[in-house]
Amino acid sequence: MxxxxxxxxxxxxxxxxxxxxxxxxxxxxxxxxxxxxxxxxxxxxxxxxxxxxxxxxxxxxxxxxxxxxxxxxxxxxxxxxxxxxxxxxxxxxxxxxxxNRIQSVRTRANVLHRLFGLAALDIETAGSRGRPEVTLPAITKDExxxxxxxxxxxxxxxxxxxxxxxxxxxxxxPETKTLYQLTLKEQVVVSLTSSAVGLILAGFLAIYSQLSDVIPEDTYTYLWGTVLHTSVVFLIVFIILCLAVLWVVSAIVMFFRMKAFSLTADEKEWVIKRGILEKKEQKIPVRRVQAIRITEGLLRQPLGYATIYAECASGSGEPGKGAGTSVLVYPLIKKTDIPKLVGNIIPAFSYSQEITAIRKNSLWLKLFRAATAPVVISIVLSILFPWGWLAFLSLPLAVLYSYLCYKDSGFGQSKEQLLFTFRTLAKTTVITKKHCIQAMSHSSSPMQKRFDAATAQFSVMASLAGKTFKVRDLPRKTAYHLLDWYRP
Structure with a gap:
């Protein structure tokens, strides 16, 4: 050239x-x-x-x-x-x-690119703020x-x-030292256990919200009357069929997104490639990684699988300049293989510390927090609709969810490393280094004070406002101890 x-x-x-x-x-x-x-x-x-x-x-x-x-x-x-x-x-x-300001150069190619033997090239710098500094939308692959x-x-x-x-x-x-690729079996498992149903449902709702103004009011009246006079069994079957269709669509979308996924890593950089309809390549400097996040979804956890993400800071090296991002490092891996993979691709974040669980009396806090909303909603629905009593069937799920939140909450700590584990919908484990933490704090609600409990949280530079992770209902002394550990 x-x-x-x-x-x-x-x-x-x-x-x-x-x-x-x-x-x-x-x-x-x-x-x-x-x-x-x-x-x-x-x-x-x-x-x-x-x-x-x-x-x-x-x-x-x-x-x-x-x-x-x-x-x-x-x-x-x-x-x-x-x-x-x-x-x-x-x-x-x-x-x-x-x-000398360039952080990464990556290529991507959708169907049109590939038909003409072309590719798009993105050049990211320290101050790109999440967007490429230079984009060449269509050049030959050789160029x-x-x-x-x-x-x-x-x-x-x-x-x-x-x-x-x-x-x-x-x-x-540096010579490439690790290469990980999804097998066909793993690609199928990723597709069938993905959480993309919510994204597709959100897309349908967004389209509906735009079309609602042109749908005649008589149509709404007719549909609402049909729902009120339809049998409960039919409604349940209809909802199950809709969810099944969404699940199939999301599985197909995820399969094409994760097709040909590969991770190549050396001591300085990760190269992540994926996609069949639109091929994408992403380069992540290892020095930008602020935390490793491991999620175990509701469908993947019983199978022993998890997903690995990296919380990455901007390339500017200065707080507040540029936006970081969450990067999908590996979409599906056996939980028992995670320590080995993390140790290979980023040894500084390898972990072996034991996890300390929260106290047993914290289960009552989580039960109260998880069951309050379902109880109130169930009472309201029972008053408004003949079939509203069915909402009380959600209470066992709330109890189960509160138990899972209790079981999956804890922390691990070493001299220079901190590990939090908690559950929202998916079980999440976050590993970070002491020098990567931007801020750390603890707080107690009135209910937590009655149980001598507190919430501990820390933030890393993974967005303009930072990304925060928290563990609720720790013993208050433990929260104070973690804050003392972080103080210089």
Missing amino acids: SESSDLKKLHPLTVVLRLTDSIKQIIVPIILAIILTFKGDISDSSWKDWIPSLVMVGLLFIYVIFGVIEWLRYRYRFEDEHIYVKRGAVIKSERYVRY ADVIKAFVHNKQQTNMASSTDSHDKENLKP
């Missing part, structure tokens, strides 16, 4: 990619426009009925025009000390990115590989020029 080459341009497919991204952002208004246009008899419609659809067509036409202009004006060049990018459909801008190698060589050269010749032998890229 020549440093003195002329300004390069993107592949024309960039226009199509930007248009598809724009359509995704306005898909709900497009659906609304179509419904408003065709809700009546087309033969009796006037030109005014076509206004919503015409507005959407005009908007898409504007997106195409701006996409073409953006593509024509987008130019880039890799120079001796920096990357130069020139762009702008309306407001022209020029950007220089120095190689993407050349750029990645070129940037890596530039970074190595810059490092070599700032060190003594005695240390130059240590500047060679």
Whole structure:
């Protein structure tokens, strides 16, 4: 790759990619426009009925025009000390990115990219704030590989020029020491036990909220009357069928997302690849990891499986600058294999300390907290509806949930490491280092004070506001002890 080459341009497919991204952002208004246009008899419609659809067509036409202009004006060049990018459909801008500020270079490819042998390339810097500093939406895969190698060589050269010749032998890229890949069986288990049902349900509810204004009021009246006069058995069967459909859809979505998942790790960096319809590659510098989070979902815990995440700080190295993120490190692993994997990919966070459980009388606190809302809701539903008494069937689930919260709460501590384990819906274990903790505190509610209990929590830099983890209903002396451990 020549440093003195002329300004390069993107592949024309960039226009199509930007248009598809724009359509995704306005898909709900497009659906609304179509419904408003065709809700009546087309033969009796006037030109005014076509206004919503015409507005959407005009908007898409504007997106195409701006996409073409953006593509024509987008130019880039890799120079001796920096990357130069020139762009702008309306407001022209020029950007220089120095190689020594680059944190990661990653590629991704959706179906359109792969059809044309292309890839998108994202360059992240210390101050990217969760978004790439430079994005090349469509370039050839060969050029993407050349750029990645070129940037890596530039970074190595810059490092070599700032060190003594005695240390130059240590500047060679570290050899890959671990490679983990999901088997087909594990991919199926990930898909069938995923929690993506909630995300898909939220998507349906979001679409419904946008369409509710155009649904006739008579339809609501009819549906509500049908529900009130429908047998309880039919309602239960209908709800179960809906949940089954959502589960199947979520399993299919998760299978394609986790297809070809792999984790490559060395002492400085992790490379995570996944996806079949849209291939993604993510690079995580190990030094940015602030905590390791292990979750055991309701479906995966009985099978002995868990998921590993890393809470990562921004690359700026300064508090408050840039946003961190939670990174999926490995989607499915046997719980017994977790210490070995963590020890291999990030030895500083390897753990072996014993977990101290909370006191037995804390079970009453958790039972009160879990059962109060179901009892109140059940009483209200019983008054309002003939079948409302069925809501009391949720009480055994509340009791079971409170017991699981009690059983899965605890902590572990060593000289420089802290481990919290707790449950929301999934059982969660968090391991962090003392120097990674941004803040630590404890608190007691009036109910906790009666049981001489407290909540201990700590925060790490994994978002603009930090990410907080807490264990409820610890003995108050234990909470004070943890705070003393953290104090300098």
